[in-house]
Amino acid sequence: MPLPIIAAVTLPAIISTFVRFLIGTAIVRVITALGISLVTYATIDTVAGYIQSYMVSNVAGFGTWQPYVDAIGLPAAVNIVSSAYIGAVAVRALMGAFNKITFGSVGN
Numbered sequence: 001m002p003l004p005i006i007a008a009v010t011l012p013a014i015i016s017t018f019v020r021f022l023i024g025t026a027i028v029r030v031i032t033a034l035g036i037s038l039v040t041y042a043t044i045d046t047v048a049g050y051i052q053s054y055m056v057s058n059v060a061g062f063g064t065w066q067p068y069v070d071a072i073g074l075p076a077a078v079n080i081v082s083s084a085y086i087g088a089v090a091v092r093a094l095m096g097a098f099n100k101i102t103f104g105s106v107g108n
Contacts, residue, residue, distance in 0.1 A: 037093040048082040
């Protein structure tokens with residue numbers, strides 16, 4: 001008879017410790033992955049903004065060529081390319097975060 005009593009006393013403690021470990025690890029992984037993604041996006045966005053403003057300010061210094069530069073749409077092209085790059089890096093960072101959260105396996 002003492003075996004069921006011992007199991008009844010120790011089993012909930014073992015299960016709760018195991019669940020705490022799994023949930024705690026999952027929460028830490030999610031927060032870490034999302035934090036890395038957020039920092040990556042913010043950094044790339046800032047750097048791309050600096051590059052874009054630098055290019056646009058230098059385009060303004062073309063003087064007599066300014067109407068032609070505006071006519072071919074160079075400032076808009078710089079904006080589109082930098083936005084696409086930021087989007088691509090953000091998607092890659094989020095996919096990397098998703099792989100870290102799911103341990104690289106997606107519901108097979």
